[in-house]
Structures are given as structure tokens and as C-alpha cells.
Amino acid sequence: MDFAIDVDGLVVRRGGRTVLHGISTQIPAGSITGLLGPSGSGKTTLMRAIVGVQKVAGGQVTVLGKPAGDPALRQSVGYLTQAPSVYADLTVRENARYFASLYPGITSADADQAIVDVGLGDAANQLVSTLSGGQFSRASLACTLLSKPKLLVLDEPTVGQDPVLRDELWKKFHDLAAAGATILVSSHVMDEAGRCERLIMIREGEIIADDTPAAVRAKTGTDDLENAFLTLIREKVAA
Amino acid sequence: MNGRRLFNTTGRVLGQLRHDKRTLAMIIVVPALLLTLIYYVFNHNRFIFNHVGLIMLGIFPFVLMFLITSIAMLRERTSGTLERLLTTPIGKMDLLFGYALAFGLVAAVQAGVLTAVAYWAFGITIAGSVWLVVLIAVADAILGMALGLLCSAFARTEFQAVQFMPAVVFPQLFLCGLFAARDTMQPVLGAIAKVLPMTYAVEGLEQIGANVTPTAIMWRDFGIVIGAAVVALALGAATLRRRTD
Numbered sequence: 287m288d289f290a291i292d293v294d295g296l297v298v299r300r301g302g303r304t305v306l307h308g309i310s311t312q313i314p315a316g317s318i319t320g321l322l323g324p325s326g327s328g329k330t331t332l333m334r335a336i337v338g339v340q341k342v343a344g345g346q347v348t349v350l351g352k353p354a355g356d357p358a359l360r361q362s363v364g365y366l367t368q369a370p371s372v373y374a375d376l377t378v379r380e381n382a383r384y385f386a387s388l389y390p391g392i393t394s395a396d397a398d399q400a401i402v403d404v405g406l407g408d409a410a411n412q413l414v415s416t417l418s419g420g421q422f423s424r425a426s427l428a429c430t431l432l433s434k435p436k437l438l439v440l441d442e443p444t445v446g447q448d449p450v451l452r453d454e455l456w457k458k459f460h461d462l463a464a465a466g467a468t469i470l471v472s473s474h475v476m477d478e479a480g481r482c483e484r485l486i487m488i489r490e491g492e493i494i495a496d497d498t499p500a501a502v503r504a505k506t507g508t509d510d511l512e513n514a515f516l517t518l519i520r521e522k523v524a525a
Numbered sequence: 526m527n528g529r530r531l532f533n534t535t536g537r538v539l540g541q542l543r544h545d546k547r548t549l550a551m552i553i554v555v556p557a558l559l560l561t562l563i564y565y566v567f568n569h570n571r572f573i574f575n576h577v578g579l580i581m582l583g584i585f586p587f588v589l590m591f592l593i594t595s596i597a598m599l600r601e602r603t604s605g606t607l608e609r610l611l612t613t614p615i616g617k618m619d620l621l622f623g624y625a626l627a628f629g630l631v632a633a634v635q636a637g638v639l640t641a642v643a644y645w646a647f648g649i650t651i652a653g654s655v656w657l658v659v660l661i662a663v664a665d666a667i668l669g670m671a672l673g674l675l676c677s678a679f680a681r682t683e684f685q686a687v688q689f690m691p692a693v694v695f696p697q698l699f700l701c702g703l704f705a706a707r708d709t710m711q712p713v714l715g716a717i718a719k720v721l722p723m724t725y726a727v728e729g730l731e732q733i734g735a736n737v738t739p740t741a742i743m744w745r746d747f748g749i750v751i752g753a754a755v756v757a758l759a760l761g762a763a764t765l766r767r768r769t770d
Contacts, residue, residue: 300770339612340769355767357614360612367608371608373537373604375545376537380537384537389614
């Protein structure tokens with residue numbers, strides 16, 4: 287199988303504390319993988335290591351065949367930070383067009399399309415500082431999608447969005463994956479887990495499940511992924 | 526370096542200022558008002574105003590650009606936009622020179638307005654060319670910008686960032702020869718003044734004020750100011766880390 291991401295024995299220490307304890311996982315190309323776990327479990331740190339912005343203490347991360355953070359990857363990896371990272375004192379369109387201009391071959395039309403894709407077509411000329419919280423994070427998402435990356439690393443992209451929009455965003459992610467993109471999306475909401483093709487469940491810097499949602503359900507004997515997660519934690523604690 | 530990324534960064538920074546009309550107005554108006562204040566402080570003493578006013582044409586752009594850049598860069602860091610930028614193909618030099626060009630253009634307008642006010646409203650007497658005054662003032666602004674950018678890397682909060690202004694700017698102001706001639710200072714201070722870039726900014730302006738044609742010392746001073754700005758920008762680039770804790 288072709289892997290878009292290969293994490294091998296990744297160790298990350300932050301502020302004297304070990305955040306990731308030698309994690310290993312492989313993420314197939316063209317898939318949607320959910321990264322699930324409670325707040326503080328190491329989801330963001332793992333994503334940052336994959337994008338190549340995290341200092342690592344050990345292990346290897348290979349992304350699209352290159353070491354994570356390789357300059358050649360900057361065009362093909364799109365990263366959505368958990369806190370929206372766009373300029374509050376620019377309009378949505380100005381933000382998108384600026385970020386589009388940083389990528390070779392990406393045009394203003396791509397920027398405008400990404401704005402429509404995240405449902406901000408009507409707010410394109412609005413200053414980001416005047417947007418609602420949900421719109422603010424979608425403006426940030428638009429700036430990640432516009433470069434048409436081969437790998438999308440999305441840190442909680444659907445938090446605070448209304449259910450209809452959340453559904454539309456997930457459809458968009460599936461469209462992108464169908465077109466060949468690999469998507470790694472984190473969430474602490476278990477009801478989103480069912481929308482992923484694969485799940486990586488992480489707790490206190492260790493992977494406690496790495497499988498398809500169906501396999502996780504079967505293994506734990508429950509249909510509810512929230513309960514499945516609990517069962518896995520209890521098994522781990524008991525072991 | 527990549528022209529498209531650099532110029533689009535310049536456009537983006539100017540766009541941010543365009544949406545913040547009050548800041549833009551203050552950049553242009555505040556130095557002119559301060560110069561007016563100085564003119565009336567030295568009421569009827571044309572000799573002192575010709576000296577102090579001329580030096581202020583270089584100092585105001587330096588101080589303002591230092592403050593604006595250190596806050597702008599701190600905002601890039603705290604809002605996460607810097608981290609996002611560093612995951613895109615943009616080069617650090619595209620980003621830094623994009624900023625330098627944007628603030629350099631704003632500084633040119635600021636210095637132009639300030640010099641025009643000094644010249645026409647207050648009849649400041651300068652032996653040399655007014656254009657050279659603007660040139661040195663813009664160089665001072667770029668130096669302020671480069672130092673502000675460097676200092677912002679050492680500030681975690683806005684409270685810290687604004688305090689770098691007195692910490693970095695005031696000593697240069699005290700030692701540059703404005704308050705006391707450098708050769709009359711305690712000798713250690715006189716020696717320190719020789720390695721502070723603002724000393725040369727002020728000396729360059731004094732050279733224009735006293736000489737009809739540009740002097741070799743003035744060009745040397747201009748070179749030192751620009752050189753110090755480039756060194757500060759390069760050090761600033763080193764503080765932009767793609768990989769962080």
C-alpha cells in the first residue's frame with residue numbers, strides 16, 4: 287500500500303514533559319483519517335510533527351516520501367491550525383488572495399473558489415475581525431484549501447460550525463479525498479469519527495487504537511465510538 | 526527571493542494599514558505635530574530649531590517604525606499567521622523584505638510630509654539638498670523597522686514589546702549627540718556612541734544641514750545606517766524558526 291504519512295517511533299518533548307512516547311502509524315494515501323482523543327492527548331503535537339513545524343526528540347516522520355518539513359513539501363502539504371490563523375484586519379478575500387499568491391500556479395480564482403467552498407461567498411468582502419467565530423475558522427480553512435494540497439492536515443476544522451455546515455464541510459473533505467488527496471483531521475467529538483475511513487485514537491501521547499471505525503466497533507463490541515474509546519482506555523489501564 | 530511573494534507581502538501589509546485608517550493618519554500627522562511642538566518650544570531661537578528640528582526629521586521615523594514593526598511582527602507571531610506562513614513556500618527573505626518595502630514606502634511618505642512641514646511651515650534652514658534629508662530619514666526608518674523586527678523576537682507579550690522601545694531607542698537617543706556633543710560625554714559613553722547606529726543617522730543629517738554638497742562623511746553614515754539595518758534584518762531572519770517547541 288502507498289502511504290502518505292509514515293510515523294516511526296516519534297518522540298516529542300515539550301517543556302521537560304514527554305508529549306508523544308514513541309508513536310508509530312501509517313496513513314494510506316487518498317484516505318480520510320480521523321485523529322481522536324481528549325484535549326491534551328497530543329493530537330496537535332502529532333499534527334505539527336507531520337507538518338514539520340514541531341521540534342522532535344526522536345523517531346522519523348516521512349510525508350509523501352520525504353522527511354517531514356522538507357522544503358519541497360511546502361507546496362503539497364496544507365495545514366489548518368487549531369486557532370484560526372488569518373489576518374483579522376484584512377477581508378476574507380484579501381486573506382485568501384494573499385495566501386494564494388505564495389503558491390506557484392495558484393491564482394486569485396482558486397482563492398475565490400476556496401471562499402465559496404467553505405460557505406463564505408457572501409462574506410468575502412467582510413473584514414475577518416467582523417466575522418463570527420465559526421466564519422473566522424472557515425476563513426482560515428479556505429486559506430488552507432486554496433493551494434489544493436496533496437496532504438491536508440486539519441486540526442479541529444469543524445469545531446463551532448452549525449450542523450448543516452459541518453455536513454457540507456465533511457462532504458467537501460470526501461470530495462477532496464475522492465480526487466486523490468490524503469486528509470488527516472483531528473477532533474475531540476466522537477460523532478465525527480464515523481465519517482472517517484480510518485481512526486487513530488490517542489491518549490496521553492500513546493496510540494490506543496489505529497483501525498477502521500468498523501473494526502474498532504467490532505473489537506470493543508459496541509456501536510457507539512464514544513463507548514468504544516472508553517472501553518479501549520479501560521483495557522489499557524487494566525493491562 | 527521571489528518577486529511575486531515579496532510584492533504580495535508588501536501589498537498585504539499595506540492593505541492591513543489601509544483598513545486601519547487611524548493608524549495611517551497617526552503615522553503621517555503625529556510626527557508633524559511633534560515637530561510643531563518643538564518649533565514653539567524653541568520659540569524665536571532659529572539656531573537651535575535648525576539643529577534639533579533637522580535631527581528630529583530622522584528620529585521620528587526611526588522611533589515610529591520601530592514601534593509599529595515590533596507590534597506588527599509580534600501580532601504575526603501570536604496570531605499564528607507567522608507559523609502558517611512558514612508552512613507555505615514563502616522564503617524568510619520574501620517576508621522580511623516584503624515588510625521592509627511596505628514600511629519603507631510608508632516611511633518615505635512620513636519623512637516627505639515631515640520635511641515639507643519643516644521646510645515650508647517653519648522655514649528650517651538646511652545648507653544641503655532636502656531630498657538627501659528625506660533619503661537619510663527613510664534609511665533611519667528602515668533601521669528602526671529592522672531593529673523593531675529583531676526585538677519582537679525577544680518579546681512574548683505586547684507589554685514586553687512596547688518596553689523594548691525605551692530600552693533600545695532611548696540610549697541611542699541620549700548618546701547620539703542630540704543632548705550633548707559626543708566628545709564632551711564621559712569617554713566610555715562617547716566610545717559606546719560610536720557603535721550605535723543612530724549616532725551615524727544624526728551625524729549624516731548634520732552633514733546635510735551644514736554642507737551645500739553631499740560630503741563623504743554623509744555617504745559613509747548613510748552606508749552605516751543601511752548596513753546596520755541589513756545586519757538587523759539578517760539576525761531577524763535567524764529568529765524566524767520554521768520548527769518550534
